[in-house]
Amino acid sequence: xxxxxxFAHSGFSVRNLQLFKDIxxxxxxxxxxxxxxxxxxxxxxxxxxxxxxxADNRLYVxxxxxxxxxxxxxxxSGSTVGNVQYTAGECVGELSVLDDExxxxxxxxxxxxxxxxxxxxxxxxxxxxxxGVARNLLKLLSFRIRTxxxxxxxxxxxxxxxxxxxxxxxxxxxxxxxxLQSQLPQLIEHAHGTGTPxxxxxxxxxxxxxxxxxxxxxxxxxxxxxxxxxxxxxxxPSDFSVRFGGEEMLVILPDTSAHACLTVAQRLxxxxxxxxxxxxxxxxxxxxxxxxxxxxxxxxxxxxTFIAAADAALYRAKxxxxxRVSQ
Numbered sequence: 001x002x003x004x005x006x007f008a009h010s011g012f013s014v015r016n017l018q019l020f021k022d023i024x025x026x027x028x029x030x031x032x033x034x035x036x037x038x039x040x041x042x043x044x045x046x047x048x049x050x051x052x053x054x055a056d057n058r059l060y061v062x063x064x065x066x067x068x069x070x071x072x073x074x075x076x077s078g079s080t081v082g083n084v085q086y087t088a089g090e091c092v093g094e095l096s097v098l099d100d101e102x103x104x105x106x107x108x109x110x111x112x113x114x115x116x117x118x119x120x121x122x123x124x125x126x127x128x129x130x131x132g133v134a135r136n137l138l139k140l141l142s143f144r145i146r147t148x149x150x151x152x153x154x155x156x157x158x159x160x161x162x163x164x165x166x167x168x169x170x171x172x173x174x175x176x177x178x179x180l181q182s183q184l185p186q187l188i189e190h191a192h193g194t195g196t197p198x199x200x201x202x203x204x205x206x207x208x209x210x211x212x213x214x215x216x217x218x219x220x221x222x223x224x225x226x227x228x229x230x231x232x233x234x235x236x237p238s239d240f241s242v243r244f245g246g247e248e249m250l251v252i253l254p255d256t257s258a259h260a261c262l263t264v265a266q267r268l269x270x271x272x273x274x275x276x277x278x279x280x281x282x283x284x285x286x287x288x289x290x291x292x293x294x295x296x297x298x299x300x301x302x303x304x305t306f307i308a309a310a311d312a313a314l315y316r317a318k319x320x321x322x323x324r325v326s327q
């Protein structure tokens with residue numbers, strides 16, 4: 001189909017096209033002469049116009065229909081989130097013309113579409129002969145940059161959300177081992193650098209295998225959740241609770257001395273012993289108790305030796321009869 005017939009059929013004029021908007025009459029004559037030599041491509045729905053990493057360095061102006069720019073990640077995953085669509089009057093492919101690099105994305109037709117195809121040499125002549133075309137192209141590139149930056153910020157927020165989710169224990173909602181491995185070394189470095197105290201409490205539910213055998217693993221999970229709730233309700237906002245593994249939990253107390261840590265651990269021990277897991281008139285009411293080992297950061301300690309010190313204190317508490325705190 002001829003270009004003039006496309007315009008007549010769609011009701012478009014050259015000035016309706018994004019690239020040629022607000023061009024004065026004098027420059028419009030030169031623009032019309034140049035684009036009259038361009039071809040018009042008719043494509044079907046779902047047909048690829050450009051394939052990512054191809055050397056198709058042409059500019060495509062949408063005369064009718066809709067195009068969609070797809071990222072490589074979305075093509076492989078089947079997702080459409082973040083795909084950008086271009087409708088009549090808009091154009092795609094300008095970056096590959098300007099920098100003479102391969103196309104970065106795959107572009108396909110959403111529906112049957114007509115495209116004005118502008119070869120690189122023609123676009124450069126349009127830029128040379130019309131300040132309006134150059135101005136519109138700069139506006140277009142500025143918009144593309146802003147859009148890309150907004151998309152990157154969104155992906156960063158989504159990525160950060162999933163990163164944070166990956167550091168939360170699914171059963172208890174408190175931090176998990178991955179979070180501990182990431183954050184404890186930083187807390188230790190800060191404490192060493194500032195000379196402020198840092199203490200930890202290692203807690204382990206007493207006779208937990210027997211508890212599971214008696215009440216079942218579902219109630220065992222309830223017991224672990226109950227223990228996590230005790231930690232969250234007792235600790236300060238500046239403290240951290242971590243599910244270390246199984247029924248074992250770790251509490252991190254920044255800016256806390258050994259004496260203050262002992263007080264916190266004893267309070268937790270008392271609260272655990274008063275915590276009921278569920279109430280059922282057909283069964284004895286189960287309570288949970290725990291043993292606690294505490295440690296305060298010593299000069300030169302790293303995260304491994306720091307945790308090992310608390311773990312050794314925990315075993316002393318267990319060997320002394322459980323349901324108690326040991327240093």
